Amino acid sequence: MTATTELAVRVTGVGKTFPTKAGDVVALTGVDLTVAAGEFVSLIGPSGCGKSTLLRLIADLDGASSGSLEIFGKPAKQARIDQDYGIAFQQAGLLPWRTVAGNIELPLELHGMAKRARAARVAELAELVGLSDFVTRYPDQLSGGMQQRVAIARALAAQPRLLLMDEPFGALDEMTREYLQGELTRIADDTGAAVVFVTHSIPEAVFLSDRVVVMSPRPGRITDILDMTLGGTRDDALRESPKYFERVTAVREALHGAPVERANER
Amino acid sequence: MRRNRAAIAWGVVGVLAVLVAWEVYKFLGPAEGFVVGAITGETGSGVMLLPRTNDRAMPHIWEMVARLFQSTSGGDTPPLIVPVLTAALTTLGIAAVGWLIGVAVGVLLGLVMQRWRLAEWGLLPWIVVSQTVPLIAFAPLIASIGSQVDRAGTVPWPQWLSVAVIASYLAFFPVAVGVLRGLEAPDRIHLDLMRSYAAGYWATLFRLRLPAAVPHLLPALRLAAANAVVGAVVAEVSIGMRGGIGRMLIQLAGQGSSDPAAPWGPTFGSIALGLVAAGSVALVGIALKNYRRGEATA
Numbered sequence: 001m002t003a004t005t006e007l008a009v010r011v012t013g014v015g016k017t018f019p020t021k022a023g024d025v026v027a028l029t030g031v032d033l034t035v036a037a038g039e040f041v042s043l044i045g046p047s048g049c050g051k052s053t054l055l056r057l058i059a060d061l062d063g064a065s066s067g068s069l070e071i072f073g074k075p076a077k078q079a080r081i082d083q084d085y086g087i088a089f090q091q092a093g094l095l096p097w098r099t100v101a102g103n104i105e106l107p108l109e110l111h112g113m114a115k116r117a118r119a120a121r122v123a124e125l126a127e128l129v130g131l132s133d134f135v136t137r138y139p140d141q142l143s144g145g146m147q148q149r150v151a152i153a154r155a156l157a158a159q160p161r162l163l164l165m166d167e168p169f170g171a172l173d174e175m176t177r178e179y180l181q182g183e184l185t186r187i188a189d190d191t192g193a194a195v196v197f198v199t200h201s202i203p204e205a206v207f208l209s210d211r212v213v214v215m216s217p218r219p220g221r222i223t224d225i226l227d228m229t230l231g232g233t234r235d236d237a238l239r240e241s242p243k244y245f246e247r248v249t250a251v252r253e254a255l256h257g258a259p260v261e262r263a264n265e266r
Numbered sequence: 267m268r269r270n271r272a273a274i275a276w277g278v279v280g281v282l283a284v285l286v287a288w289e290v291y292k293f294l295g296p297a298e299g300f301v302v303g304a305i306t307g308e309t310g311s312g313v314m315l316l317p318r319t320n321d322r323a324m325p326h327i328w329e330m331v332a333r334l335f336q337s338t339s340g341g342d343t344p345p346l347i348v349p350v351l352t353a354a355l356t357t358l359g360i361a362a363v364g365w366l367i368g369v370a371v372g373v374l375l376g377l378v379m380q381r382w383r384l385a386e387w388g389l390l391p392w393i394v395v396s397q398t399v400p401l402i403a404f405a406p407l408i409a410s411i412g413s414q415v416d417r418a419g420t421v422p423w424p425q426w427l428s429v430a431v432i433a434s435y436l437a438f439f440p441v442a443v444g445v446l447r448g449l450e451a452p453d454r455i456h457l458d459l460m461r462s463y464a465a466g467y468w469a470t471l472f473r474l475r476l477p478a479a480v481p482h483l484l485p486a487l488r489l490a491a492a493n494a495v496v497g498a499v500v501a502e503v504s505i506g507m508r509g510g511i512g513r514m515l516i517q518l519a520g521q522g523s524s525d526p527a528a529p530w531g532p533t534f535g536s537i538a539l540g541l542v543a544a545g546s547v548a549l550v551g552i553a554l555k556n557y558r559r560g561e562a563t564a
Contacts, residue, residue: 061458081464093455096559097477110463110473140559 007073008162008194009035009058014067016053016220026219027053031067033213033222035194039162040185042197042205043213044251050220051198052166058196059087059164071162083111085162086155086193090170092147094139094154101125101135105155111158125153128187145176151183156191163188163195169204178239181207185234202255206247207234214254224254285327292326295319325527333527334534346531349514354535356426357498357510361543363430365494368437369487375438376445380475381467386446397439401497404503405432409505425507432505433497437490444486448479480557487550491543499536511536 001178016028028050043051056062057069060076071079079085088090094103104125105118106177113121126132129149139147148168155163185208188195199205205212206228214224228247230238238244297320304312317323325333334347375393379386405428411426415421451473460470502512511532518529551558 056458059458059462080462083464085462085464087459089455089456089458091453093453093459095456095474095477097480097557106473107463110465110469122385138556138559 003186007034007195008037008039008071009033010070010073011054011058012068012070014054014057014064014069015051016057016062016067028057028064028220031220031222033225035162035196036196037072038186040195040197040208040210042199042209042211043215044199044205044241045093045215045220045255047200048217048220049215050217051215053220054215055166055196055198056101058240059085064115079162083107083158084160085164086158086160087146087157087164088151088166088168090167092139092144092151094147094150096139096231099136099138100131100142100150103139104135104157105148106154107157115216122155125156128152128156128190129183143176145172145180148172148180149183152180156187156193159191161193163193165195166198167200168197170199177204178236181236182236184208202248202251206230206244206251207239212247212251212254214251216257223257226250226254287326288327292319292324297383299323322523322526325530329527330534333525334531346528350531350535353509353511353514353532354539357495357512357536358539358542360426360429360502360510360541361433361491361494362496363427364433364498365437365491365543367430368439368490368494369441371434371443372438372486372490373445375442376449377471379442379446380449390446393439394433401432401436401500404435405501406505407494408432408435408501409472411444423455425505428505429498429501429507429510432501433494436493436497440486440489440493441483444482444489445479448486449475449480451475451482452478477557480554484547484551484554484558488544488547491547492540495536495543503540511539 003167007082011033014028014031015026017024017026019025031050031054033041033054043054045051051176053062057064058071058076059071060080069076071084074082074084095106098106101119103124104122105113109119112234122135123132126135129152131146131149131153134142134146139150142150148171151168155165158176172180181204185193195208197205209228212226212228214226215221216223226247230243230247295318296318297318298318299314301312301314321329333559334350335345337343338349375389379389408431409425409428412423412425414429414494416423424451449471456478457470460474463469465473498510499512499515501507502510503516507513514532515529515536518525518532522529
């Protein structure tokens with residue numbers, strides 16, 4: 001992280017209402033949030049708290065009803081057009097008619113990168129996510145975890161300084177999930193990209209993040225922002241450490257709005 | 267591979283079942299059919315419940331096949347199969363042109379309707395209504411427009427072109443509807459992704475919408491091929507074009523009482539025609555097989 005703390009994301013007073021037949025539904029209200037360059041921030045909260053909506057606003061997939069969003073000092077729309085971020089969803093969302101390589105290079109192809117440069121970049125990304133032997137396979141020949149790794153490689157293709165992830169490991173089994181969490185922290189470190197990560201898993205948020213943003217529904221809003229201060233190394237030893245459990249408890253209490261009784265400490 | 271072989275075997279069984287049913291009924295059914303309420307001495311009165319099975323009404327299958335290899339109309343004329351194949355090929359060519367016109371028009375309509383919701387609201391009802399206009403009513407109109415254009419001399423408009431246009435009228439419908447549904451088939455997540463890449467309409471169309479439309483497009487193309495063949499045969503008959511299988515069917519059916527196996531020649535010809543047309547589309551499907559992969563769920 002640079003000392004000048006350049007901001008990757010600045011969200012100021014953002015609200016989002018969806019008009020429905022039964023009247024307006026307030027999905028988000030009064031959201032203020034900043035994410036520094038290279039920082040890993042998780043959004044956590046129960047369903048309906050607007051965490052995915054907030055991510056979609058940052059990505060300019062939807063427009064905010066009020067307030068302003070800046071990505072690297074630019075309006076969200078400009079940042080989208082400039083490919084300042086890469087995005088991954090809960091479903092890998094690979095194009096089934098394209099090979100792994102074809103899927104990874106899609107964003108590069110759309111932005112007119114020359115074929116040879118593309119091939120080199122694809123090889124690099126496949127290596128990064130550990131799929132070098134699978135570049136000629138089709139998505140239906142891969143496991144769910146492998147598909148999700150392809151999706152991450154694709155999100156990283158244009159070398160974005162911001163990675164937006166909407167429950168990318170939500171549909172995976174626990175083992176694959178933990179493995180990919182480790183991989184993701186490594187990749188985030190390697191690329192120096194800031195990450196905004198939506199999840200509903202407390203341990204996942206704690207393990208990955210520099211800061212955890214706790215959100216609450218009806219109306220969707222931020223209720224707490226917790227610093228994790230777990231240091232640079234994220235490995236399996238961390239998952240066993242008391243500090244880690246302490247943070248998990250802190251996030252859980254923030255989510256429930258009251259101290260959680262801990263039977264094992266009496 | 268084993269499933270393929272089973273599919274072929276069942277296909278053969280299906281065809282054989284029809285042949286067997288024909289011969290069994292011919293063997294068991296009443297020679298002069300079964301008629302209720304007939305008035306004696308008045309031919310054609312009453313209601314026929316069971317069709318006649320005599321050799322004039324229901325020739326044996328082997329007679330139909332044998333007839334294909336006997337001379338067309340006695341003397342030195344070539345075996346029936348030769349004019350049947352020539353006529354079938356003529357109609358196939360015309361149907362292919364009709365199919366191409368229909369596919370082009372259908373794809374264009376599908377694209378326009380997908381691009382502008384207003385166009386969908388405005389066009390789709392008319393497209394559906396268009397298919398309720400009987401071909402018989404519509405064919406002479408096209409033929410007369412065609413002959414007027416041809417007579418004007420600037421653009422030649424041969425009679426077969428009228429037949430192709432009429433065939434295309436049936437062919438465009440499934441394509442227009444299939445393309446519209448197909449272009450709207452991509453998942454929300456894929457559309458979001460394209461938006462996140464700031465991909466415009468054309469990039470999204472070629473990279474996402476068209477490839478995703480293939481599974482919807484192939485059945486539409488197959489239907490269009492079948493429709494084009496039917497349309498071409500009917501159009502030939504209704505505007506009286508010579509040389510095609512439709513005209514030949516009518517001609518030989520007229521001589522059916524004296525030569526009952528003969529009309530089955532062009533009937534087989536038109537069946538073969540339909541199979542070739544549908545089979546050609548299957549080849550297109552093989553060429554596009556990568557676009558028919560399903561993404562395995564995580």
